[in-house]
Amino acid sequence: MKEYNSTTDILILGGGIAGCIAAISLVKDYNVTLLDKQLEPVDRIGESLAPAAQRILKELNLLENESDAVKQSIFRNNLGMQSYWGSNQLQIVDHMRNPDGFSKNLNRKNFEHYLRTVATERGVNCIWGTRLFTSSYEDNYWKIITKSDNVKNRITHTIYTKFVIDATGKQSHFAKSLGIKRLQYDNLISCWMSLPNTQENTMSTIISDELGWWYSSVTPNNQRIVAFQTDTDLVNRNTFKHLDTFLPFAKEYKLIQPLIESNKANIKFHGTTSANSTRLEQVAGKQWIALGDAALSFDPLSSQGMFNAMANAMQVQKLLRNFNFIEDLDSEKLEQFNAVYNHQINQVWNHYIQHKNFFYTTETRWKDAPFWKRRQNNI
Structure with a gap:
């Protein structure tokens, strides 16, 4: 067994989008350590990265100067979204006139791998394949032990840090270790598969249904994602356990069936993942904060999860620079920082809830069906 000891200004737990963006933005001003339990990023459902995210990428000099081959492996521009929502009539929202350009359909795994590489190259101390074991507060430092x-x-790391950022996603491992609870507002799940795209139309698609809604998008290397979002109790669990049961379910929908026709041999089934709205009861404390999904997680209908994680990370970087309490650990500045950060998180959550409620209530064709009835009442 090997044991390592180190000291750092900022320790970021979680090497996903939120953690990596935070590390890359902070490393110019602080000694930053970034760790994740996964040795390599794992497959995740591809989302559309909002056009406004381009501003963050430019500010951090990400992707813009990379080769076409690198860019093409990470994203493809998306002209817009087509939807059958609220009626049987097709609606299209394009990004042709958006000043920030197109949205980007990501290969999430490749994007996270790229961000990890950049973080390492820019001087972040990155530790992969280690998870939080214990945490304790001693003499103005957090003592974090990972294994x-x-x-x-087994490799054990003991890290002393002045500030902890919990970017471990919905699991919020650090906050959970402090006894902080997570509030869950619904039971939405997403069952998804990926396959080669055979359609000329590559716009992302949303289709509402009595039991929930479908989402499809084309990602790099001409791969298509097809996902169904519903509540855990509305569909027989066996339907979402195997491709052989999910495929017949998908083929019942006439707008989904053409996407998967004659392609069964090339389909990769990914199973289910939670897609519900949750928030941490407390997002900031004594020299720590929760970031991205660890603080707030969004229904994928909002298409704001990844952008929020990136924007949240940039807000933290600016707040830390403004209050500058890490060097001398000024308690008054820390309290002010926490108050402002809490206010920002609450604003994001309130805006998200309004946005989410508005879109769900515009679908009235199945207002008495359990899935939609549950969403008619504001959270």
Whole structure:
């Protein structure tokens, strides 16, 4: 067994989009350590990255100067969204006139891998394949102990840090270790698969249905994602356990069936993932904050999850620079920082809830069906 000890200004737990963007934005001003339990990023459902995210990418000099091959492996521009929502009539929202350009359909795994590489290249101390074991507060420092999963050759890291950023997603491992609860507002799940795209039309698509709604988009390498969002209790669980049961379910929908026709041999089934709206009861404390999905997680209908994670990280960078309490650990500045950060998080949540409620209430064709009835009442 190997043991390592280190000291850092800022420790970021979680090497996803939120954690990496925070690390890349902070490393110019602080000694930053970034860790994640995964040795490599895992497959995640591809989302559309909002056009406004382009401003953050430019500010951090990300992607813009990369080769076409690198860009094409990470994203493809998306002209817009087509939807059958609220009626049987097709509606189209394009990004042709958006000053920030097109939205980007991501290969999420490749994007996270790219961000990890950039973080390392820019001087972030990155530790992969280790997870939070214990945390304690001693003499103005957090003492964080992490352990790798390999029992035979286990590596233990003891890290002393002035500030902890919990970017571990909905699991919010650090906040959970402090006894902070997570509030869950619905039971939405997403069952998804990926396959080669065979359609000329590559716009993203949303289709509402009595039981929930479908989402499809084309990602890099001409791969298509097809996903169905519903509540955990509305569809037989076996339907979402295997491709052989999910495929017949998908083919019942005439607008989805052409996307998967004659393509069964090339379909990769990814199963289900939680897609519900949740928030942490407390998002900031004594020299720590929760960031991105660890603080707030959004229904994918909002298409704001990844952008919020990036924007949230940039807000933290600016707040830390403005209050500058890390070097001398000024308690008054820390309290002011926490108050402003809490206010920002609450504003984001309130705007999200208004946005979410508005879009769900515009679909009235199945207002008495459980899925939609549950969403007619504001949170």
